[in-house]
Amino acid sequence: MARKTLDAVQLALASIDGFASAQEIHARLRETGHSLGLTTVYRCLRSMTGDHRVDFVRRDDGEGAYRFCGTSHHHHLVCRSCGDTVEVQAEAVESWAQTVGEASNFRDLHHTVELTGICASCSGR
Template sequence: MNQSVARPSTAVRSTRQKRAVEAVMASSDDFRTAQEIHDALRRGGDSVGLATVYRTLQSLVDLGEVDSVKTDGGEAVFRRCSRSHHHHLVCRHCGRTVEIAGPAVERWAAAQAREHGFADVSHTVELFGTCTSCQQVLETS
């Protein structure tokens, strides 16, 4: 007996909730937590559940439309970024983020892969520090 198995679609529906999360993501250049995004939605009058925000963010990460990194404390934060391969320099105080290229890192990763016989290698490098503005605030405190 032949049975047809429904397969999940690779297309992502454009729901009201997804559009609302995308709008919040487009309004900031810095990494934000799911809770911060949820709070912004609520302040804007959107009734989107926190679980929906997490699911939407994960789908956007899976599609390559949003980057996700873990902070020093292990919390996931999200940001809409360019599609080209890059790394981030993130202020651990205010969240200010700069996309950076890392040609030395790229060469090192490729050399390590070759040396150990690996192929199709990917990597993530995130640098956390204190931006100039936060340094000034901390020095005057």
């Protein structure tokens, strides 16, 4: 794989907040002028996850999602009614997840936390 290509993918990944699917990354690359094929994007991501340079998770719908390692991550509180989103601090969860995983002898821990609710402006008034 060409370093130039790897760098482009990494940059695209870094420019996206949180996890992104291969196709989203591909779209981002197109937007920023790079013309990489989808195949190549998949190849890069695969190699990067193999090197632990990128985190990989599966979304519930089966689509894979990638995140540049080292990117600080946070969680979202999503309104089920209007879709509005709030970023939330999750220190407590980070350390909890780590502790629980280690206690079970699991390695390479990831976690996804999804908070939903009804926001103030949707909940009546």
